[in-house]
Amino acid sequence: MNEPRVSRYQYLTDTNPGTPAGELLRRYWQPIALLRDLPAENAAPLGARIMGQDVVLFRDEQGRPAALDRKCIHRCADLVLGRVEAGGLRCPYHGWVFDLRGKVLEQPAEPPAVAAAAMNRVKARAYPVHEAAGALWIYLGPGEAPLFPAYPALQGGAEHRYTCRWHGDANWLQASEGNIDPIHTSYLHQMELEDESMKGRWGVFKNPARPELSVAETRFGVRLFTTRALGNGGESAESGEKSIRITNFVLPNACAVGGFEGYLGDGGATMLWDVPIDNVSHYRWEFIFHKSGQLDRDSLEAQYATERDRSGAPHLRDRMWRTKETNYAQDRESMKEKTFLGLGPCFSVHDVVITQSQGEVHDQSLEHLASSDVAIIRARRQLDEAAQAVARGEDPRGVVRTERENDFRDMVVYTGTLAAGVSKEDYVAELERRTDLFALATAAAE
Ligand code: FES
Numbered sequence: 001m002n003e004p005r006v007s008r009y010q011y012l013t014d015t016n017p018g019t020p021a022g023e024l025l026r027r028y029w030q031p032i033a034l035l036r037d038l039p040a041e042n043a044a045p046l047g048a049r050i051m052g053q054d055v056v057l058f059r060d061e062q063g064r065p066a067a068l069d070r071k072c073i074h075r076c077a078d079l080v081l082g083r084v085e086a087g088g089l090r091c092p093y094h095g096w097v098f099d100l101r102g103k104v105l106e107q108p109a110e111p112p113a114v115a116a117a118a119m120n121r122v123k124a125r126a127y128p129v130h131e132a133a134g135a136l137w138i139y140l141g142p143g144e145a146p147l148f149p150a151y152p153a154l155q156g157g158a159e160h161r162y163t164c165r166w167h168g169d170a171n172w173l174q175a176s177e178g179n180i181d182p183i184h185t186s187y188l189h190q191m192e193l194e195d196e197s198m199k200g201r202w203g204v205f206k207n208p209a210r211p212e213l214s215v216a217e218t219r220f221g222v223r224l225f226t227t228r229a230l231g232n233g234g235e236s237a238e239s240g241e242k243s244i245r246i247t248n249f250v251l252p253n254a255c256a257v258g259g260f261e262g263y264l265g266d267g268g269a270t271m272l273w274d275v276p277i278d279n280v281s282h283y284r285w286e287f288i289f290h291k292s293g294q295l296d297r298d299s300l301e302a303q304y305a306t307e308r309d310r311s312g313a314p315h316l317r318d319r320m321w322r323t324k325e326t327n328y329a330q331d332r333e334s335m336k337e338k339t340f341l342g343l344g345p346c347f348s349v350h351d352v353v354i355t356q357s358q359g360e361v362h363d364q365s366l367e368h369l370a371s372s373d374v375a376i377i378r379a380r381r382q383l384d385e386a387a388q389a390v391a392r393g394e395d396p397r398g399v400v401r402t403e404r405e406n407d408f409r410d411m412v413v414y415t416g417t418l419a420a421g422v423s424k425e426d427y428v429a430e431l432e433r434r435t436d437l438f439a440l441a442t443a444a445a446e
């Protein structure tokens with residue numbers, strides 16, 4: 001009988017507090033809430049679950065955002081039910097007030113002398129937060145938070161970006177690995193491209209469906225090169241030109257994928273983050289950016305809206321309406337000619353559904369990895385090394401603490417044409433030198 005295989009990387013799926021992968025993911029800023037859900041003008045606190053940990057998010061009376069452990073440190077009442085007042089968040093049970101940093105400002109039922117002594121002794125746990133790119137971000141790790149990373153896809157104001165998230169019922173790692181699997185675009189996402197914008201955006205994934213794939217390590221993760229021979233003969237094309245697509249795995253749970261070169265020109269970048277809610281669910285965050293400010297957010301929003309939960313319940317609005325119980329309403333008729341998967345044209349839905357289909361926590365011991373899984377294999381190894389760095393007390397790869405390191409123009413995502421005789425390395429080096437690639441068009445005009 002065959003011995004059961006064990007993957008040495010399976011442990012990466014467990015991100016609960018105190019686990020090696022949990023400690024690793026906590027060393028990086030993570031998106032935790034859409035700013036839409038924490039508006040300045042609404043004083044209601046917001047509960048959020050991340051990596052098996054519950055926090056309460058709120059803005060103080062001056063509109064400054066804050067994050068505290070969700071249970072009150074007195075006797076564990078739920079601070080989401082609390083009141084924003086008196087310079088912080090007041091627990092609804094016995095009226096203790098906590099400020100942005102967790103300092104106890106009031107214990108109204110205690111004699112003043114007792115309260116004064118206790119307030120210096122006990123403190124709620126507070127976490128650094130940062131507002132950027134339509135999201136509130138949190139740092140859950142120990143020590144001083146690293147710099148907020150200046151990734152190209154996170155720059156600019158709302159006019160440059162569309163930000164949203166999807167709830168997925170699956171472990172974060174399998175979702176993240178789907179993003180660095182460039183082969184699946186030639187299968188899972190194949191569909192009839194009905195208009196010019198679809199052709200411009202997705203035409204590159206058309207045949208041949210056996211692209212060449214190679215990877216290179218970067219200071220922030222893994223760079224992926226996907227090349228496809230151009231011309232009618234696929235691999236036998238005579239010009240020697242190839243289409244080249246450059247994407248990146250970004251430690252520990254993000255990736256930077258395609259721009260919009262096909263219809264908006266240079267300067268597009270999309271980043272995805274798969275943030276664990278707990279070990280069996282995650283949010284897939286999407287930050288879709290183009291420097292030109294020409295993104296058609298309305299049509300993106302309209303397409304996504306057709307796939308969203310239809311109950312109108314606020315706590316379900318990041319979910320899709322399709323459910324596993326009904327086989328996600330797969331349309332076999334459309335699979336004959338229109339789509340490969342039969343779930344409509346929304347890539348996010350394809351990705352969420354297929355990674356859910358792998359099981360709540362993907363069992364790596366059942367896999368038979370192939371050569372085209374090279375980026376996934378490299379990413380697992382990097383995550384493993386990064387977790388070991390954290391265990392040694394070091395900063396893991398990709399964490400930045402100086403302004404010089406925080407220049408991420410080398411996080412190139414690009415789809416272009418590789419001329420015969422030009423190496424991928426030379427091609428990407430040229431792109432890295434371009435100071436205009438992601439420079440905001442509006443900033444350049446000023
Ligand atoms: S439980 Fe919060 S003040 Fe008592």
Ligand SMILES: [Fe+2]
Nearest residue numbers: 178189347351
């Ligand atoms: Fe995908």
